[in-house]
Amino acid sequence: MSKYFQKIYFDPYLFFSIFLLSILGLFFLFSASNSDASMVSKQLVFIVAGFIMMILISQPDPDIFRRMSLLFLLLSIMLLGITYLFGPEINGAQRWVRVGSFSFQSSELLKLAVPLFLANFLYGKKLPIQRKEIFFSLVIIFCCFFLVYRQPDLGTALIVALSGLFVLFLSGLSWSFIGGSFMVLVISSPFIWNILLAPFQRQRIATFFNPEADPFGASWNIIQSKVAIGSGGFFGKGFGEGSQTQLNFLPETETDFIFSVIGEEFGFLGVLLLLSIYLFILLRCFYLALTARDRFCRLVIGGLSLTFAANLIINLCMVVGLLPVVGMPLPFISKGGSSLISLFLAFGIIISMGTHKKFLPQ
Amino acid sequence: MIFEERQLEKNNFSSRAILLFGIVILSFLAILIQVFSLQISGYTDYQLASLNNKNYAVPVQSLRGEIFDRNGVPLVRNEPTFDLITNPSLISNIDVFLEDIQPVIFLSEADESTYRKLYADKAFVNKELVLKKDLSDIEIARFNVRSFSFKHAFIAKRYRRISDHPEIFSHVLGYTSITEDDFNKMPNIPRSHWKDVELTYANGLIKGRTGLEDTYNDHLNGQHGSKIYEMNARGQFIKELSYTNPEKGSDLYTHLDIDAQRSAAEYIGNRKGAVVAIDLKSSGINVLYSSPSYSINKISNGMDEKEFQDLINNPEKPFFNRALQGRYPPASTIKPAIGMYGLSKGIIDWEYEIKDPGFFTLPETGRVYRGWLKGGHGKVNMRKAMLVSSNTYFFSLAYQSDITELSEHLYSLGFGQKVCFDCFDEDKAFVPTPEWKYSLMNAGWVKGDTVNLGVGQGYLIATPMQLANYASILATKGGIIEPSVVSSVKNEKSTKLWKTEGFSDSDWKKMHDALLGVIESDYGTARSIRNLKDFQVAGKSGTAELVSLDSKEAYLEVRTSELLRDHSIIIAFGPMPNPRYAISVVIENGESGGAVAGPVAIEVLKSLINE
Numbered sequence: 005m006s007k008y009f010q011k012i013y014f015d016p017y018l019f020f021s022i023f024l025l026s027i028l029g030l031f032f033l034f035s036a037s038n039s040d041a042s043m044v045s046k047q048l049v050f051i052v053a054g055f056i057m058m059i060l061i062s063q064p065d066p067d068i069f070r071r072m073s074l075l076f077l078l079l080s081i082m083l084l085g086i087t088y089l090f091g092p093e094i095n096g097a098q099r100w101v102r103v104g105s106f107s108f109q110s111s112e113l114l115k116l117a118v119p120l121f122l123a124n125f126l127y128g129k130k131l132p133i134q135r136k137e138i139f140f141s142l143v144i145i146f147c148c149f150f151l152v153y154r155q156p157d158l159g160t161a162l163i164v165a166l167s168g169l170f171v172l173f174l175s176g177l178s179w180s181f182i183g184g185s186f187m188v189l190v191i192s193s194p195f196i197w198n199i200l201l202a203p204f205q206r207q208r209i210a211t212f213f214n215p216e217a218d219p220f221g222a223s224w225n226i227i228q229s230k231v232a233i234g235s236g237g238f239f240g241k242g243f244g245e246g247s248q249t250q251l252n253f254l255p256e257t258e259t260d261f262i263f264s265v266i267g268e269e270f271g272f273l274g275v276l277l278l279l280s281i282y283l284f285i286l287l288r289c290f291y292l293a294l295t296a297r298d299r300f301c302r303l304v305i306g307g308l309s310l311t312f313a314a315n316l317i318i319n320l321c322m323v324v325g326l327l328p329v330v331g332m333p334l335p336f337i338s339k340g341g342s343s344l345i346s347l348f349l350a351f352g353i354i355i356s357m358g359t360h361k362k363f364l365p366q
Numbered sequence: 367m368i369f370e371e372r373q374l375e376k377n378n379f380s381s382r383a384i385l386l387f388g389i390v391i392l393s394f395l396a397i398l399i400q401v402f403s404l405q406i407s408g409y410t411d412y413q414l415a416s417l418n419n420k421n422y423a424v425p426v427q428s429l430r431g432e433i434f435d436r437n438g439v440p441l442v443r444n445e446p447t448f449d450l451i452t453n454p455s456l457i458s459n460i461d462v463f464l465e466d467i468q469p470v471i472f473l474s475e476a477d478e479s480t481y482r483k484l485y486a487d488k489a490f491v492n493k494e495l496v497l498k499k500d501l502s503d504i505e506i507a508r509f510n511v512r513s514f515s516f517k518h519a520f521i522a523k524r525y526r527r528i529s530d531h532p533e534i535f536s537h538v539l540g541y542t543s544i545t546e547d548d549f550n551k552m553p554n555i556p557r558s559h560w561k562d563v564e565l566t567y568a569n570g571l572i573k574g575r576t577g578l579e580d581t582y583n584d585h586l587n588g589q590h591g592s593k594i595y596e597m598n599a600r601g602q603f604i605k606e607l608s609y610t611n612p613e614k615g616s617d618l619y620t621h622l623d624i625d626a627q628r629s630a631a632e633y634i635g636n637r638k639g640a641v642v643a644i645d646l647k648s649s650g651i652n653v654l655y656s657s658p659s660y661s662i663n664k665i666s667n668g669m670d671e672k673e674f675q676d677l678i679n680n681p682e683k684p685f686f687n688r689a690l691q692g693r694y695p696p697a698s699t700i701k702p703a704i705g706m707y708g709l710s711k712g713i714i715d716w717e718y719e720i721k722d723p724g725f726f727t728l729p730e731t732g733r734v735y736r737g738w739l740k741g742g743h744g745k746v747n748m749r750k751a752m753l754v755s756s757n758t759y760f761f762s763l764a765y766q767s768d769i770t771e772l773s774e775h776l777y778s779l780g781f782g783q784k785v786c787f788d789c790f791d792e793d794k795a796f797v798p799t800p801e802w803k804y805s806l807m808n809a810g811w812v813k814g815d816t817v818n819l820g821v822g823q824g825y826l827i828a829t830p831m832q833l834a835n836y837a838s839i840l841a842t843k844g845g846i847i848e849p850s851v852v853s854s855v856k857n858e859k860s861t862k863l864w865k866t867e868g869f870s871d872s873d874w875k876k877m878h879d880a881l882l883g884v885i886e887s888d889y890g891t892a893r894s895i896r897n898l899k900d901f902q903v904a905g906k907s908g909t910a911e912l913v914s915l916d917s918k919e920a921y922l923e924v925r926t927s928e929l930l931r932d933h934s935i936i937i938a939f940g941p942m943p944n945p946r947y948a949i950s951v952v953i954e955n956g957e958s959g960g961a962v963a964g965p966v967a968i969e970v971l972k973s974l975i976n977e
Contacts, residue, residue: 131375170386176378231419234404234412247420251598268416272405275398283394290387294380299372302379310386317393324400 013062013359017288026051029337035244036257036265050341054348061352066301073124080113084151099155109342111152111160118148118168119307126175127300141172159331166314171307212328228253233267240271258339263323292358301357308350422597423555427566428588428612435622445528447568448521450497454489456518470508492603524568532663534631537687538654540577541665544570577790588615619854621650629973630655633966639953640689642834644849646842651851656688691793693827694952697908698755699937700822707775708763710868719747726761735761752880755891757821764820773799778865785835787850798825833937833950839864841939841948843874882942892960898968905938907959931955934962947974
């Protein structure tokens with residue numbers, strides 16, 4: 005038995021912390037959805053499927069991901085194209101592609117494909133990275149960003165871009181280039197504001213800086229979210245007892261604002277517990293990245309886990325009022341199959357890369 | 367070489383990863399600080415904000431106190447009435463529901479259309495809706511039998527403000543009507559929530575508008591309670607969280623006497639006038655009646671606009687409270703006061719006599735002031751002057767008076783000021799002074815004005831309330847304190863005693879004897895009423911002239927127009943020699959005081975004394 009078990013690539017720290025997070029997430033979702041059991045059981049199905057996928061995908065040697073990365077990227081882009089051509093329009097956005105009876109948010113795959121592809125592209129390159137390599141990477145990142153942005157889905161597009169940029173940065177992007185790009189970004193910010201952002205996005209940012217301007221309109225969400233979290237106090241109001249949540253003062257409780265539900269019903273104590281689990285996961289990933297067997301694995305683990313961190317931090321900052329509202333789920337907890345599956349896949353890859361060791365190079 | 371490069375790369379990666387993960391940890395810290403500031407530092411504010419979001423307080427109307435007469439018989443009660451209330455949110459099909467309920471409850475088209483109009487709104491927010499007000503006994507019985515088939519409708523008890531004597535007590539009790547300013551009393555409930563008030567009265571939120579209902583509104587009103595609902599973001603009521611009982615208002619016990627008030631109304635009949643009677647022992651007002659009257663029950667419980675306008679436009683002015691606001695010349699009833707003045711100032715004494723030729727000639731101008739009896743009364747002293755109501759005697763006495771002193775004297779007897787402690791909208795009426803005449807008419811006070819005052823004509827005017835107070839002062843030899851209607855509320859009542867200085871006990875005795883003679887002697891001007899009773903009464907009658915005329919013949923022409931006829935007035939107190947009640951009666955255009963107002967006074971005194 006133990007001999008058999010030794011052949012399974014498995015990281016108990018990540019496995020159990022993700023398991024804990026997912027189970028807690030089901031409870032939170034039950035309360036956040038006003039006790040919608042069918043929604044929770046659907047989520048449970050995705051979690052079970054996600055765990056199986058995570059375990060399966062962590063078994064093969066990391067080399068397979070390296071070899072498959074181009075194919076994976078092309079496949080993801082193709083899926084995005086299919087979404088663009090055939091996907092149903094929901095709330096003015098085309099984000100979904102139907103596979104059988106499941107709808108899948110195709111952009112989720114890009115969060116994996118972009119870092120994998122760039123890690124593969126950059127892992128053999130000498131330091132410092134050459135101009136044309138940087139240029140090529142940026143073109144890939146921008147193309148992927150733009151495809152998702154067009155859906156439109158600014159939140160995911162930003163995450164896709166960040167996932168690529170993290171890999172680029174970790175692989176040794178020169179500081180002078182980073183400094184230069186930052187300047188360009190600052191200079192071009194008026195252009196971004198006027199051309200790239202939709203009116204509703206501009207409004208969200210304006211609202212962020214002046215929430216009292218329209219408390220019943222644009223600022224409603226963020227004000228109610230703060231009230232929910234703040235009124236939770238130290239111990240919280242109790243499971244299913246959050247009035248902001250249960251009486252629908254809080255919007256989007258099952259998705260973007262589920263953290264407010266946790267804050268309201270489980271208080272500061274609950275928030276501390278939740279953040280500890282997330283932090284633990286991230287530190288474990290950090291450790292795996294540092295101890296990974298080669299540069300490719302390091303870049304992939306670093307890229308994927310930082311993407312996960314960015315996703316998490318943007319959601320939390322938005323919900324507690326530190327960032328403007330942008331659609332972004334809370335990983336492992338918010339409702340949503342696509343996001344869950346892509347997260348489990350990401351961690352499957354991280355575990356695979358973190359647990360497969362090579363002996364000293366021949 | 368490769369190994370070195372790999373080590374270089376690894377170090378490069380590590381430092382960059384440490385940088386990025388460092389940023390991640392800093393972000394976590396920032397988030398934690400923000401959550402801390404929301405949940406720990408800002409807890410109280412956000413806690414309150416979340417309660418304000420969901421808690422919706424509505425007021426619950428209190429029941430007003432009831433008003434009782436001096437024997438504890440209710441004058442105004444809260445009478446239960448029954449309304450049919452529904453829960454629109456539970457009624458799935460309004461058409462079916464209305465069709466089903468039609469055979470049970472009679473619904474007018476107006477009822478139905480109002481209900482349909484409000485149905486959707488109320489259903490959405492889970493609020494109650496009245497289908498029909500004031501169900502009949504038959505409707506209640508029919509509904510109760512079939513109530514199992516109307517699970518979403520129920521009968522609720524509401525109250526109406528009802529008086530069993532709505533016509534005779536209307537002016538003194540007053541009426542209530544719908545108010546919109548109750549929100550002032552409960553600052554913790556937002557004004558907009560008052561539209562959802564839980565009613566106790568079928569009529570809505572009510573407030574006293576006139577009479578005791580107004581004067582003692584705060585006392586009667588009690589304290590509204592409140593109910594807190596849990597409300598969701600869409601404004602729907604989810605459940606009741608807490609309930610604070612309303613406090614019923616305090617009852618009001620009065621000195622009013624139903625039998626005596628009824629006698630007043632009965633004997634005035636459909637004439638215009640007023641009766642005020644005062645209990646000298648308690649200084650309580652037993653009777654306060656003004657005629658014509660109206661029904662407070664109708665006004666308090668929703669009178670239709672046309673009926674209300676008719677009342678307002680009625681030329682007899684039923685809303686006008688003659689007992690407190692009617693301004694009448696006191697006529698000969700002022701003579702005891704003038705006599706008191708002359709005696710206390712030493713201008714005359716009881717033996718002082720004059721010859722009464724039937725008129726008084728003003729020395730300065732030669733103007734003639736006539737008495738009521740042609741040829742006069744011959745030799746008259748104070749007692750005889752009182753008995754036969756000699757004008758000449760009092761013209762002559764007034765002529766010798768100082769107007770400023772005389773005005774002060776009349777003022778000290780309650781004229782020209784509010785005399786009742788708790789009457790609604792009492793008129794001060796008026797005692798003339800030279801300053802007043804000069805400022806109003808730009809003319810100086812002349813002796814003739816004072817002479818007129820001697821017989822209660824001219825500029826002096828008084829209300830029936832003031833006349834009754836004055837009669838009480840005479841009856842108690844100055845011992846009466848400020849009269850009041852209500853007996854149960856003593857807190858702020860002053861013990862204002864009316865001044866009657868310089869009038870000795872023997873003077874009072876003689877005065878009582880003279881006033882007794884007015885009714886009980888063979889010469890008294892009001893002797894026509896002496897046989898109507900089996901106790902003795904003192905008093906003074908008067909006939910207030912509305913037009914100043916020089917002769918009887920001229921008046922005969924005038925009296926063809928009823929509105930110009932003299933007012934009939936009497937003040938009286940009894941039973942003598944130890945009077946318990948004092949009364950004033952004014953009957954407009956009733957002519958001869960003793961014979962017209964007198965019987966009314968006697969009948970009211972009878973029902974007070976024989977109780």
